[in-house]
Amino acid sequence: MTTTDSAFPGPVDYLDQRTGLGSAIKTFARKIFPDHWSFLLGEIALYSFVVILISGVFLTMFFVPSMNETVYHGAWASMQGVTMSEAFKSTLDLSFEVRGGLLMRQIHHWAALIFMAAIVTHMMRVFFTGAFRKPREVNWVVGFVLMILGLAAGFSGYSLPDDVLSGNGLRITDGVVLSLPIIGSYLSYFIFGGQFPGTQLIPRLFTVHVLLVPGLILALIGLHLFFVVLHKHTQYPGSGRTDKNVVGFPLFPIYVAKAGGFFFIVFGVIALMAALFTINPVWNYGPFDPSLVSAGAQPDWYMLFLEGALRLTPGQLEVVVAGFTIPLNVIIPAMVVPGILFTALAAYPFIEAYATGDKREHHVLDRPRNVPVRTSFGVALLTAFMILILAGSNDIIATQFQLSINDITSVFRVLLFVGPVFAFWITKRTCLALQRKDRELVLHGHETGSIVRFASGEYIEVHTPLNEHERWLRVSYEAHRPIEIAPAEDSRGVIRQGYRRDRLRQRVSQLFYEDRVEPVTPTELAAAQSHGAHDAIAPPREDLDHVESQPVGGGQHFVAPISQVTPDERNL
Amino acid sequence: MSAHDSTPHDSGKDVVVHTPDGLPDRFSNPGHPEHHLRRSDQDPRANKRAELQVVGLFLISVIGTIGFLVAYFTVTPAGTPSSIRNSNLLLGLGMFFGLMGIGLAAVHWAKSLMNDHEKSEERHELRSPEPVRVQAVDVIKEGVADSAIGRRGVLKGAMISALALFPLSIVVPLIGNVGGNWNVSTLKHTMWKKGTRLTIDPTGRPVKASDLTIGSVFHIIPEGLDTTAQPLEEKAKAIVLLIRLDPRDLKIAPDRVGWSYDGIIAYSKICTHVGCPVALYEQQTHHLLCPCHQSTFDVADGAKVVFGPAKRPLPQLPITVDSEGYLVAQSDFHEPVGPSFWERLK
Ligand code: HEM
Ligand code: FES
Numbered sequence: 001m002t003t004t005d006s007a008f009p010g011p012v013d014y015l016d017q018r019t020g021l022g023s024a025i026k027t028f029a030r031k032i033f034p035d036h037w038s039f040l041l042g043e044i045a046l047y048s049f050v051v052i053l054i055s056g057v058f059l060t061m062f063f064v065p066s067m068n069e070t071v072y073h074g075a076w077a078s079m080q081g082v083t084m085s086e087a088f089k090s091t092l093d094l095s096f097e098v099r100g101g102l103l104m105r106q107i108h109h110w111a112a113l114i115f116m117a118a119i120v121t122h123m124m125r126v127f128f129t130g131a132f133r134k135p136r137e138v139n140w141v142v143g144f145v146l147m148i149l150g151l152a153a154g155f156s157g158y159s160l161p162d163d164v165l166s167g168n169g170l171r172i173t174d175g176v177v178l179s180l181p182i183i184g185s186y187l188s189y190f191i192f193g194g195q196f197p198g199t200q201l202i203p204r205l206f207t208v209h210v211l212l213v214p215g216l217i218l219a220l221i222g223l224h225l226f227f228v229v230l231h232k233h234t235q236y237p238g239s240g241r242t243d244k245n246v247v248g249f250p251l252f253p254i255y256v257a258k259a260g261g262f263f264f265i266v267f268g269v270i271a272l273m274a275a276l277f278t279i280n281p282v283w284n285y286g287p288f289d290p291s292l293v294s295a296g297a298q299p300d301w302y303m304l305f306l307e308g309a310l311r312l313t314p315g316q317l318e319v320v321v322a323g324f325t326i327p328l329n330v331i332i333p334a335m336v337v338p339g340i341l342f343t344a345l346a347a348y349p350f351i352e353a354y355a356t357g358d359k360r361e362h363h364v365l366d367r368p369r370n371v372p373v374r375t376s377f378g379v380a381l382l383t384a385f386m387i388l389i390l391a392g393s394n395d396i397i398a399t400q401f402q403l404s405i406n407d408i409t410s411v412f413r414v415l416l417f418v419g420p421v422f423a424f425w426i427t428k429r430t431c432l433a434l435q436r437k438d439r440e441l442v443l444h445g446h447e448t449g450s451i452v453r454f455a456s457g458e459y460i461e462v463h464t465p466l467n468e469h470e471r472w473l474r475v476s477y478e479a480h481r482p483i484e485i486a487p488a489e490d491s492r493g494v495i496r497q498g499y500r501r502d503r504l505r506q507r508v509s510q511l512f513y514e515d516r517v518e519p520v521t522p523t524e525l526a527a528a529q530s531h532g533a534h535d536a537i538a539p540p541r542e543d544l545d546h547v548e549s550q551p552v553g554g555g556q557h558f559v560a561p562i563s564q565v566t567p568d569e570r571n572l
Numbered sequence: 573m574s575a576h577d578s579t580p581h582d583s584g585k586d587v588v589v590h591t592p593d594g595l596p597d598r599f600s601n602p603g604h605p606e607h608h609l610r611r612s613d614q615d616p617r618a619n620k621r622a623e624l625q626v627v628g629l630f631l632i633s634v635i636g637t638i639g640f641l642v643a644y645f646t647v648t649p650a651g652t653p654s655s656i657r658n659s660n661l662l663l664g665l666g667m668f669f670g671l672m673g674i675g676l677a678a679v680h681w682a683k684s685l686m687n688d689h690e691k692s693e694e695r696h697e698l699r700s701p702e703p704v705r706v707q708a709v710d711v712i713k714e715g716v717a718d719s720a721i722g723r724r725g726v727l728k729g730a731m732i733s734a735l736a737l738f739p740l741s742i743v744v745p746l747i748g749n750v751g752g753n754w755n756v757s758t759l760k761h762t763m764w765k766k767g768t769r770l771t772i773d774p775t776g777r778p779v780k781a782s783d784l785t786i787g788s789v790f791h792i793i794p795e796g797l798d799t800t801a802q803p804l805e806e807k808a809k810a811i812v813l814l815i816r817l818d819p820r821d822l823k824i825a826p827d828r829v830g831w832s833y834d835g836i837i838a839y840s841k842i843c844t845h846v847g848c849p850v851a852l853y854e855q856q857t858h859h860l861l862c863p864c865h866q867s868t869f870d871v872a873d874g875a876k877v878v879f880g881p882a883k884r885p886l887p888q889l890p891i892t893v894d895s896e897g898y899l900v901a902q903s904d905f906h907e908p909v910g911p912s913f914w915e916r917l918k
Contacts, residue, residue, distance in 0.1 A: 032693040075651030096651060099644060102660045103667070135698050168848055171808075172864060175846025175911035178759075184913045185756040194752030195759070195805040196847075204750075232695055240604030240692070247604070247692045254682055261678025268672035275664020290808035291773055291791060291841060293849045295863040310846065310881060311865040318883035318912060327912035329881050330846060363695060395866060405866055406879050468602040475599045522595040 065206035084287035167288030308391030309333030636669025
C-alpha cells in the first residue's frame with residue numbers, strides 16, 4: 001500500500017493503517033444529536049468531573065495523607081505552634097504557601113458541589129421526560145450508580161483535610177455504622193482500622209478518594225456515554241420527530257464547537273466561583289480534636305438529607321431486645337429511609353414498564369404533564385428530599401427566623417409524611433389541568449382578544465386555530481390506559497392460573513393510568529369546529545400551506561399528508 | 573450523510589384507523605417545520621460582525637491567560653488574609669477570562685456562523701434480527717460442545733469450587749488486617765479509673781472543687797492522657813463535661829447518691845445519639861444541647877433526654893475529691909459511652 005493514491009495525508013494514513021481510524025471518522029463525525037438546553041445538564045456533570053480530575057491531580061502533588069502529628073510553623077499566624085495532623089498541615093500549606101493552591105482547592109470543592117447538583121438535575125430531566133424508558137433502562141441504572149459514586153467521592157474528599165468539621169462528620173459516620181445490628185462495632189473497626197479516630201483512616205480514605213472511586217466513575221461514565229451513542233439521544237416531541245428518527249445537528253462541527261465551548265464555560269464559571277467565594281475555610285475551623293464542635297456546622301449540601309433524617313427521628317425508637325441494643329432511631333433515618341428513596345429511584349423505570357405493559361422503544365420524550373402519575377411521583381420524592389434537606393438545616397432556620405428548634409422539628413416531622421402526599425395530589429391535578437388546557441387550545445384555538453358581533457346580536461371572541469406544528473405538539477402523545485387482563489375464570493368456571501398475578505399488575509396499572517386525558521382526535525376537532533358557530537375562526541397565525549389556510553370546518557385536510565418542501569436538503 | 577438525507581420520515585405510517593366519519597384515529601406528524609434564516613445568513617455585514625465578535629472573545633481569553641501569569645509572578649501571598657485573598661482573586665479572574673473567552677467564542681461561532689440546518693438520521697431497533705439470534709445460539713452451542721463441559725459434572729463442580737474459593741486469599745488477609753486488633757470490647761471502657769484526676773482540656777491542669785462557681789462548665793480530660801499510647805482514641809471516649817449546679821436544683825437518683833460532689837457533676841461529653849461532642853450549656857434551664865442533631869439533655873436530672881433523636885442519658889462519671897482537694901474519678905463510667913451499638917449491654 002502506498003500513500004500516494006490515498007485520500008489521507010501521511011500521518012493520518014499511518015494511523016488509519018494501524019487503527020482503522022477512517023471508518024470511525026466516517027461513522028461518528030457527522031452523527032446527529034438533538035439540541036435542547038436540558039441536555040446540557042448531563043454535560044455539566046461530565047465537565048465538572050473533568051475539572052475535578054484536573055484540579056484533583058494538582059492537589060495530590062501537595063496534600064500529605066497522613067494522620068501523624070506535627071507542629072505548625074507556617075504562614076498562617078493564628079495556627080502557629082498548634083499540634084495537628086500532617087494532612088491538616090498540608091491543607092494549610094496548599095492554601096497559603098503553594099501559589100495558586102488555594103484557587104485549585106476552591107475549584108476542586110466548587111466543582112464537586114456543581115457535579116452533584118448537575119447529576120441530580122440531570123437525573124430529574126431524565127426522569128420527568130421519561131428518557132429512562134426502553135431501551136434506556138440499563139443506562140438509567142448506570143447513571144444511578146454514578147450518583148451513588150458521586151456521593152462517595154464527595155464524602156471521602158470532604159473528610160481528607162482532617163479539620164474539626166470533617167472529623168465530626170466522620171464521628172457521625174462512626175455512630176451510624178455502630179448502630180448496625182451484630183456487625184456494627186466490627187464494621188467501625190474495619191473503617192477506622194481500630195477505634196475511632198485511629199491513624200489509618202485518612203491514608204485509606206485518600207486511596208478510596210483518588211483511585212478507587214474516580215476509577216469507577218470514569219469507567220461508568222465511559223459506559224454511560226457509550227450507551228448514549230448506541231441508543232442515540234432522545235428528542236423532545238415536535239413536528240418531524242418520531243421514534244424512528246433523530247433530528248438535530250451533526251457532531252462535527254456543531255457539537256465539537258458547542259460542547260467543547262461549553263466545557264470551557266463550565267470550567268470558567270467554576271474558576272470564577274473559586275476566585276470570588278471562599279469554600280471550606282479549614283484554617284478557621286482548626287485541626288480535628290474529638291472534643292471540639294461548632295454550632296451551625298453543615299455538611300455539603302448533598303449530605304444534608306441524611307443529616308435531616310437523623311434530626312427528625314425521635315429517640316424513643318431505640319430498643320433493647322434480649323439484651324442487645326437496636327438503635328432504630330439511627331438505623332431508620334440513616335439506612336431505611338435513604339434505602340427506600342434510592343431503591344424507588346433505581347427501580348422506577350421497571351415499575352413503570354410493569355404498569356404500562358409497553359414493550360416498544362421510545363425515543364421521543366414525554367412532556368411531563370402527559371404522564372401525570374410519573375410526574376407526581378417525582379415531585380413527591382423531591383418534596384421528601386427537600387424537607388429532609390431543610391430539616392438538616394433546622395438549627396440555622398431557628399436562628400435566622402427566631403423560632404424554637406423544637407417546634408421546627410415537630411413541624412418537619414409532620415411535613416415529611418404530609419408534604420409528599422400533598423405534592424403528589426397537587427401535581428397530578430396540575431398535570432391533568434394542563435392537559436385539559438392543551439385540549440381546549442387544540443379544539444378552540446388561541447384567543448385573539450378581538451370580539452365580533454353577529455347580525456343576530458350575539459358577541460363572540462375570535463379564535464385563531466393552532467397551526468399544524470403547534471397542534472402536533474399537543475396531540476402527539478399517547479395516553480396509556482390501564483392494562484386489561486383475561487377474566488378470572490375460563491369458560492368452564494375454573495379459576496385461571498396466574499390470575500392473581502395479573503390482577504395485581506392491573507391494580508398497579510390502574511394506579512398509574514386510571515385518571516387520564518386523551519389527546520384530541522381529528523374527529524373531535526372537526527366536530528368542535530363545525531358546531532362551533534360561536535367560535536369565529538380567524539386565519540391561522542402563521543403562514544401555512546394552502547390546505548391550512550382554507551376555511552376550517554370539515555377537517556378533511558388532516559387526512560392528506562401535507563407535502564413539505566424542504567429547500568434545505570433535509571429529509572421530510 | 574447521503575443516507576440520512578434520503579430517509580423518508582415515517583410519520584403517518586402508523587396504523588391509520590379510520591373512524592366512521594372518514595377521519596383517521598389520530599393526527600399525523602406534519603413533518604419538519606420550515607427553516608428560518610438568521611441575520612448573519614442574510615446580511616454579510618451581520619456575518620462579518622459575528623466573526624469579529626468571535627475573534628474578540630478569543631482575544632479576551634489570551635489576555636486573561638496572560639493576566640493569570642502576571643498575577644502568578646507578581647502577587648506574592650504573604651500569609652496575611654488580604655494578600656492571600658488578592659492572589660486568589662487575581663489568579664481566579666485571569667483563569668476565568670482565559671476559559672470563558674474560549675467557551676463563549678466557540679459557542680458564538682457555532683450559533684452564528686456554522687450551518688444551522690437541522691438534519692435527520694434514522695434509528696434502528698437495537699434488538700438483533702431473529703436469524704442473528706439463531707446464529708448466536710448456535711455459536712454458543714458449538715462452543716459448549718467443543719468444551720465438552722456438558723457431560724462432565726465433576727469437572728464443572730471442581731472448576732466452580734476453585735473459582736469461588738480463590739478470592740479468599742485476597743479477602744481474608746484484607747479483612748484480617750484492616751480492622752487492627754479487632755478487639756471491639758475496648759469500645760466499652762475508657763481510661764478513667766479510681767483516683768484519676770479531672771484535668772482541664774487541653775492544658776491538663778488538675779481541677780479543685782473551689783475552681784468551679786455555680787453555673788460554670790469545664791471541659792475535662794483524664795490526667796495523663798498525653799502519655800497514653802493512643803491519646804486521640806482515648807480522648808474520643810473519655811472527654812467529660814464538669815458542671816456545678818446549686819445542689820438544691822440537682823435531682824439525684826437513688827443509685828447515684830455520692831456520685832457528685834457538692835453540686836459538681838460530671839457527664840460524658842459524647843452524645844448518645846451518634847457521638848458528637850455535646851457542647852452547648854444553657855445555665856437557666858440546665859440543658860445541654862448537642863449541636864449536631866439537637867438532642868437536649870437535662871443536667872439537673874441525670875442528663876436525661878428532653879428532646880431530640882438521642883434515647884439514652886449521657887453516662888455519668890462518679891467523682892469525689894482526693895486528699896489534696898483535687899477532683900478525681902471514683903471509677904470508670906458504669907456503662908459504655910457514646911453511640912449505641914448491638915452488644916453495648918453485654
Ligand atoms: C457522573 C454522573 C453523570 C454523568 C457525567 C452523566 C452524563 C451524561 C451525558 C453527557 C448524557 C447525554 C446528555 C444528556 O442527556 O444530558 C447523559 C444521558 C443520560 N443519562 Fe447521565 N450522567 C450522569 C449521571 C446520571 C444519572 C444519575 C442518571 C439517572 C439515574 C443518568 C441517566 C441518563 C440517561 C437515561 C441518559 C440518556 C438520556 C437520553 O438519551 O435522553 N445519568 N448522561
Ligand atoms: S450526635 Fe448528638 S444529637 Fe446526634
